[in-house]
Amino acid sequence: MSDNSSKGRALSEAELQELVAATDSGARSPAGAVGTFLAVLAVVWSVFQVVLASPLANVLLPGDVINNSRQIHLAFAIFLAFCAYPALKSSPRHYIPIQDWIMAVAGAFIALYGYFFYQKIVDSGGLADDMDKWFALAGLILLFEAARRALGPAMAIIATIFLLYVFFGSSEWVPDVIRWKGASLKKAMSHMWITSEGVFGIALGVSTKFVFLFVLFGALLDKAGAGNYFIKMAFGALGHLRGGPAKAAVVGSAATGLISGSSIANVVTTGTFTIPLMKRVGFSSEQAGAVEVASSVNGQIMPPVMGAAAFLMVEYVGISYVEVITHAFLPAIISYMALVYIVHLEAVKRNMPTLGNRVVSMGKTIGGMALFFAGFAALCYGVQYPVKWIVGMVPAGAGWLLAALVFVAYVVLLRLAAQVPDLEPDDPNAEHVELPVVAEIYKAGLYYLLPIIVLVYFLMIEQKSPGLSAFWATMLLFAILLTQRPLKAMFRGQSDTANAFRDGVADLIQGLIDGARNMIGIGLATATAGVIVGTVTLTGVGQVMADLVEFLSGGNLILMLIMVGLLSLVLGMGLPTTANYIVVSSLMAGVVVELGAQSGLIVPLIAVHLFVFYFGIMADVTPPVGLASFAAAAVSGGDAIRTGFIGFFYSLRTVALPFVFIFNTDLLLIDVGWAKGILIFVVATIAILVFTAGTMGWFITRSRIYESVALVLIAFVLFRPDYVMNRIQPPFQSIAPAAFEQALGEAAEGSDMRLVVSGPDFDTGEVKETTLVVPIGPGGAAERLEATGLLLLPEGDVVKMDEPSFSSPFAETLQSFDFYADDPVTLKSVQAAASQLPKELVFIPALALLALIAFLQNARAPREEEGVVA
Template identity: 80%
Template sequence: MQDSAKGQLSEAELQDLVASSDSGARTPAGPIGLFMALVAVAWSVFQVVLASPVSNYILPGSLINNSRQVHLAFAMFLAFLAYPALKSSPRDRIPYQDWAFAVIGAFLAMYGYFFYNKIVASGGLADNTDKWFALAGLVLLFEAARRTLGPAMAIIASIFLLYVFFGSSPVVPEVIRWKGASLQKAMSHMWITSEGVFGIALGVSTKFVFLFVLFGALLDKAGAGNYFIKMAFGALGHLRGGPAKAAVVGSAATGLISGSSIANVVTTGTFTIPLMKRVGFTREQAGAVEVASSVNGQIMPPVMGAAAFLMVEYVGVSYVEVIKAAFLPATISYIALVYIVHLEAVKRNMPTLGNRATSMAKTIGGMMAFFVGFAVLCYGVQFPVRWISSMVPEGAGWILALLVMLAYVALLYLASRGPDLMPDDPNAEQIELPVVAEIYKSGLYYLLPIIVLVYFLMIEQKSPGLSAFWAASLLFVMLLTQKPLKAIFRGESEIANEFVLGVVDLLQGMIDGARNMIGIGLATATAGVIVGTVTLTGVGQVMADLVEFLSGGNLIAMLVLVGILSLILGMGLPTTANYIVVSSLMAGVIVTLGAQSGLIVPLIAVHLFVFYFGIMADVTPPVGLASFAAAAVSGGDAIKTGFVAFFYSLRTIMLPFMFIFNTDLLLIDVGWAQGTLVFVVAAIGILVFTAGTMGYFLTRNTIIESVLLVAIAFCLFRPDFIMNRITPPYHMVPPAQMETAIGEATAGSEMRIVVSGPDFMSGTEKSTTLVLPVAGDGTGPERLDDLGLIVLAEDGLTKLDEPMFGTPYADVMSGFDFYGDDPVVVTEVKAPAAQLPKDLVFIPALLLLMGIVWLQRGRAARQEEALA
């Protein structure tokens, strides 16, 4: 029942809020509920077996080849059973029409499996019968997406589908008009082939995402969520603004468990938000802190949101590369959020909780020691593993499994020496802060599955699916054995009952994992329609021209437009779907326009840019779902909560613009020493930026100090911007001397050339920038030949012939028309120039920062004397 005085929701209402958005609000009792649970378990079992190393021996090849169809069939079947059609639809029973939709939807999802031979015989295309089944499948898919994700996803996908059919209509703007497609061709593309619904996105959901969602659900069921929150609260709760700092760190840890920002808000917020209000945060501020920290859980490696796995396929890099690129921005983003709540607490002179006194330096040192120790442990595991593998190559797997189990039993014995951790009551009159030294032993064994996951991902560099399989397998064992083993270690007699409880926990974790995947599975499938439209119609190129026109060719303006597009779409789309849509339309555009502007933007940087703005949509008013969830917990105003959370998240908006122009922040081609320097400087930079935007550093800032702090932060994040204006990194060379210049360049350096010529499709003039790595000791012509570039000096121009297929620049140059009347020519050549290290910019920036520190310390001391 809602508390009308405070506007807060009860625990049951909060759980219903999470369920209605994440796993479906309908949970009928009796045989029907049991049947739904069995279907969910069956889906989890299928996905676990599919990801296992023995899948080829257990599952028939036809089922493995059509696993995407099976994945979508489970998602559609459960969607119609678990999600009511309307708010007025019954929650305690399933209407007959929903049963019909569920069965028909699952059948249509499996259509390609059932009629595989027929489709192959027709060349993989739809015939007159197939097209009607495919159309019915799309209609039911859109209805399932509407129920689980809200109307926006279905509406946007429908608009794209209508564009496929009626793209030649006069009502369609001429700039995006196309010839249109027949029903048969469109349905073949969208439903029968792997270009549409059953494309890359659904494949990633099938292969990778399910196992990670299941891993999180099992880890939560094992009790890790409560352990992480208690550890964060014990470490930080005694500080000024401690509950807010604990919320930030706890949400970062809970991001390992929940890929849903809404579930993260409710899970940690029900405990932290009331405590934040007790120490002086307003309802909106308390909710906003929880929203900002929970939403960022999706960008925190090693377990990121589903979009991270899509990056692996779209960008063509390993998951390790995605984690490496995402690590620094995510880490400094959380550092900034902790600092934001610290500044809020200091500005308001908030009280502390409990009677424990520990210095901030000691607390930070202890936390850093833990994280460094954990990282060293994850990295160091490889050395004994390699030694065992070399000593016993045949039986190494069994020996390592035995050692993991021995470590688990030892840590579980350690945990059994103390009481199990119970959730605290945030509304209790007397708050007892957990003592980290006393409770840390209770959950050390929760770190084992995470270590296994990180080891297989980062050290062995196995596929994400296989890595998550081994980590989830360990959790299966833990859930089945942790309670009975604790009972044995404590000398209790209820061993059989404890084992039964463990079985129940395991089954419930598998059910939760499957139901949490319904929305993700349908989001990736429905987004496939949008991706299919782009590939079928070529609208992506038209969108590129449109965005280039609107931005006037200015890269920053275009990035702003892309960010706004992500925020607008994110008002109705989940993060994963938002990322698929915007990256499909815009990622290539940013790279192309960047090259035209002379900026080489790595594709991973562009995809992370889109991803960051996609998660911001959960915050942004008026439709930020996480903000509404936080307001339901805090009793505050949802819109105000969203605006405060948006303000707190300014650093999340700023970071993508920084790493687009300074890829060192993504640790691309950065060594350990340089990476360490980048991390330290970036951490200082984000703290300074936070102080500048919050109007408070050591004391309240003057306007000039705030402006200077933001300027210092810019210099720390973009030292190249300053240094390039002092000493340019390149000098211009006449195009006719390009061969000579590249011959004289030092091996290991880079040259840049600007190429102009007619576009292959439109015939209009366009240009792009190529980065030419200088390698070897050959002459200029030999180095160009190694790169596959054929240079012709004719008519006073430096012309380029079409690069041979398979050479480094064949794909980049494929958009030029090399056979038209106008030639493709080199218009600019930029040879590397001697430039001072850009890191020198840090020195004056840090000196200016020290000057502000000196001024503010003196002012703060005078203020204290005046108060005394």
Template identity: 75%
Template sequence: MSDKHASGRPLSEEELQDLVASSDAGSRNPIGAVGTFLAAVALIWSVFQVVLASPVSPYILPADLINNSRQLHLAFAIFLAYMAYPAFSNSPRHHIPTGDWLLGVAGALIALYGFFFYEKIVNNGGLADDVDKWVALAGLLILFEAARRALGPAMAIIATIFLFYVFFGASEWMPEVIRWKGASLKKAMSHMWITSEGVFGIALGVSTKFVFLFVLFGALLDKAGAGNYFIKMAFGALGHLKGGPAKAAVVGSAATGLISGSSIANVVTTGTFTIPLMKRVGFTSEQAGSVEVASSVNGQIMPPVMGAAAFLMVEYVGISYVEVITHAFLPAMISYIALVYIVHLEAVKRNMPTIGDRSVSTMRTILSMFAFFAGFAALCYGIKFPIGWIVAVVPEGASWILAALVFVAYLALLKLASTAPDLEPDDPNAEEVVLPNVSEIYKTGLYYLLPIVVLVYFLMIEQKSPGLSAFWATSLLFVILLTQKPIKGIFRGESEMVNSFKSGVMDLGVGLIDGARNMIGIGLATATAGVIVGTVTLTGIGQVMANLVEIMSGGNLVLMLIFVGLLSLVLGMGLPTTANYIVVSSLMAGVVVTLGAQSGLVVPLIAVHLFVFYFGIMADVTPPVGLASFAAAAVSGGDAIKTGFTAFFYSLRTVALPFVFIFNTDLLLIDVTWFQGILVAVIATIAILVFTAGTMGYFVARNRIYESVALIVISFVLFRPDFFMDRIQPPYERVEPAQITQALAKLTPGHEMRVKLTGPDFTSGRVKDTTIVLEAGDETGGEERLSAMGLAVLDEDGIVKLDEPFPGTPFFTDLSSFDFYGDTPVSIEKVQVKADQLPKELLFIPGLLLLGLVYLLQRARAGRKEEPAS
């Protein structure tokens, strides 16, 4: 790939597909009986996963198979990895060497070891015996090699380093700051392979239960033709604007990113069309590639799938899927809005030409798109009312009636689609580019929205499990793939019904195979990342990372967050989104929680996980390992490193947003009313646009330096009004530690008190601090409220001491790192209760007034046709 980059030549379509295949689905495609066999294995895997997610799985699958589905999931992934991914770049592509067959079969059998010897493992209490430990070690080595082939060397190297730390972490040559007591081979293999703490842990469970169905859903939706439809609609709606192809790239990537778990596939899928068009209107190769990279990587932070990380967050954070999506939605949405604005400013600065002769105002286009998305959201929400009425009237047969109504809606939309010709991919290099007419083409693919509506309805309205929701949406896609061609043929009066149905069957089969192949890397990533998670739980290295960051940052909170962000970026290099999130959340989320609490920063866990996740996925952008940037450079013919740095500059808002929402959780819509939520959304959108104008050096006219500084300050005021309000009026009032019970008694139920504790660390004996939040319950007195939380305090010699929390209470776990029985007591150092403070939203007024002043200054200058350089 590097040679092609060096030549500055865009890769051909065949080379691009090979790039995607080699990184996402495996570049080996054997022909003949072997190829048919492997396609059948992939097909069986997809069918098994669909059946496993179905409501009837307990009735048609053996209980042992359901209970050990993680083992079966990994067995398929390992076997297909050795079949689909060659060992080296010069390894054969059209046949499978004997060694790969042996490794693939051995890996699959070892993955199923817990299934075959379940009784023995249970009888041993989950501890490995002498046979188990060698089988497990062989399984790990085979898994690491499969991961190296499918994911590149980064994942395998990181997992190997962590495994070495398990074995050699007690060695004297290991720095004392990261040394631990070490583990025997038997203990380590029990933890990593035999129990559910390592490879077969939560991450692989999420991959088995949820992720496969969503990846399959995306593959089937694309096979049905939705990807091309989304791109054409975006290009038709935005192509006539300044920088229109780039704006279409952003919106098209957002649409495909909703269903894609791969930045690279997203870049190549939409980039092959949009990048040449962006270059035609004046973007350089690097800029065109960078826009595609920034918009494709942003697809990984966009609900409902978030590169499959959303489902892992449910397990790791311990909140519902709906809550995860609610909290992640606004930052992702305003990030995309800002990217469209970046493209607009680049086009205005360069006075780029428009494509086509359509004259539709920008405001009308924006309102039309807003109306579409608002209408789609209203549809997803509004259908619950007629559904509720049907369920109330016919409770027994409601499901059949609803299925019939969905099919009737499908037929009606197919009838509408049949009135226009099927969409064919456009040639971006054609001499004359013709903009698609949205008013004509919209009807051709409206039925693609039906499975998405079903998915969103079950997830967000019915709040069913992600797996069941994806099952029903995928089932509808089965129907669409099988019937869309023959039914459209009937409506058009065509006679090739049998061939159309055969074509639909082929499309469904290929979609199922593609879905399975796309899951190979994710299945291996979640399994291999399980080794890292297992190392964290076995060795306690999370505390070591916290100590390391604390030393590096000198206890400064902002420096600590910067170091965590940089470490997350480094840890995420070369990893797919799913593995990326598992690694950074396992290692770095705890660091933010621990050190943040020591510095008085107590934030919801979801904010911490989103913080490290945002920085982790930036590794796909940032050189030297930015995989998405290399893919975009392959499409554009530009320089990969320059593309990566430009894409990073375009992604500055993705870097800034985590620092905003970690301090101002209103942006994550945490504990806000409907009115507050709407206000936050509006102000945050203005703030991100102002930040973009400040960093891009252009607002209404080219910025002077002081105007850029003013715009960035304004965006900070709008994003963090609490920062300034806290300096005008302190947010907390101090209470003497001895008065904690009286102060707690006065609090209204539901209100909070912040308590800073100091005491010796259980492991090192070093005195440390942490901050906890006490929420007043319905009890009447302060002591009763403390007791309900499992806490008891004692005032002795002017020191308010805290006893060890009662077992089974939340603080028993949270404060377990303190030594409550040492010579130095754990004591309460500071108590704070919320003070009466003016609404922080008042600071929006001066911020918006200052924005108006900058606007008037630039407007006057633009009116005089003056364009002084920055």
């Protein structure tokens, strides 16, 4: 791959599709009966997953199939992996060798071992016997080989290292700090393969229940033609602006990020059209590739799908799906706004020409796009009211009536689409580029929005499970794929409806095949990551990692976060985003929360998980292994390493944002009302654009160094107003520990107090500290103290603590303290909320300084640079 890009040769369309297949769905595509068999198997897998997610699953599927759905899911993935992915570069591409058939069958059988021998395993209490352990070991070896083929060697190597640690953790070769007693083969295999702690754990369960449906939804939506429609609309809206192809690439990639969870597929799908056009208006090959990489990779942070991480966060963090995507929404949106602004500044700096001869105002364009998205959001939200009215009128048949109304809406929108020609992909290398006119093409794909509305409605309004929501949206896509061609033919007065219907059936089958093949890697990644998670739970290495990270960082939270970010980047260089997120969050999420509490910073768990996820995504960009950068260089003909470095520079805000929302959780809209949420959105948008201007060295005109520094500082103040206000007015006042109960009674209801608890660690005996946040509820001092569950033993000025009851709010947090050691656990300090001016007042001087810089730059900017936004 790098050979092609280093020579400056852009790959052909066929070579690019082979590149995507090799990385995402398997490079081997045998013909004849074997190819048909694999296609049928992929369709069967997709249909099985759809039935499993349906409301009728309990009727259509036997109970033991539902109970063992994870095993069946993995069996399909392993079998197809050995069939679709060659073992080596020299392995045959057009037929499957006998050894691959043997491994495919053996892998699928052992994956189904828990299904075939379910009763035997239940009778033995989930513990492996001598036969089980050898089957389990063979299963792990085959799983690692399938993962090596589908995901590259890194995933298999890391999982193998963790597995070796399980067996040889007591060896003198293992450093003292992470040494443990080791486990027998029987115990390890029982944990990893027989129980739901390892391979068949939460991650594979999420892949089975939710992720498959969303990947299939994306594949079907793309097969219906939505990907091309979104790209055309983006180019129609933005293509004629300065740097328009790059701006369209950003918006188009954000839209196709909904369809594709793969950075590489996203780069190739949109990049084959956008990169040549970007080069045409003045971007270098590397810059064009870098813009596409930054756009495509960031598609994974966009709700509602976010790769597969959103569904994993539901399980790992223990909050609802709606809460996850609410917290992830603002950083994703402002990140994309910043990327559009980066592209704009590049175009202005280079005085790039525009494409076409239409004069378009960027202000009107942005206003029009904002109006469209606001209208779409209002439609998704407002549809609940007529639905409630219909349910109230005919409660028994409401489901059928609503389905009929959706189909009527689809037919009406399809009739509109039939009035304009079908959208064909454009040739970006044509001598004259005619960019589409939105007013002429928007009708052609309005009906593609219906499945998305159905998905968002069930997720956000009805708050159904992600799997059920995706099921209903997928059912609508089934109907669209089967009927869009014959209905269009009918509306256009054409007579070949039978052929059109046949083409629709072919599209549906191909969409089912694509969805299944795209899931092979994700299924194997989640299963293999389960070995790493299983190692953490079996050995307790997570606690050791906390001690190790604390030692290396010296207890400094910023340094620790940098280390976690670097770990995500390094692991992510060889792992898919989903697997990287599972591994790093399993190892480090609890560590960050614990060490944050010891530093006096209460970090919500969701913030840490998003932090890990953002850095895992960055690994697709970062040289020397950033796979998306290689894919973009293959399209552009540029240098892959240079493309990666420029892409990393363009993605700086993706690096900065996680640090910001760890310390300012308002950005994640945690405990924020509507009014404050709107203010945070406006200020955060200004802050990210100012940060972008500061790092790009251009605001209204070329910035001087001190102006760039000032812009970055202004962005920091807008993102972290509390940092400044806390130094003007401390947010807490100290209270003597002996006066805690009295202060508890005097505190205002709804506020909170912070307690620092000090005492010996249960494992090491060394004195450590942690911070507790005590919310102030109703009642007097005694009632409030009882509600905390803390058992205080005052002795003069010293307040000792007894072990809290098992059910108390802080039992889990304090369980790492040794309450029975010689040194007591004590209440070291108490802080009560102090009166403080609103931190938002800090915005005023920051915005005033921004206005001053704008005034100074405007005064010296050449006249022709005024209003270059068009």
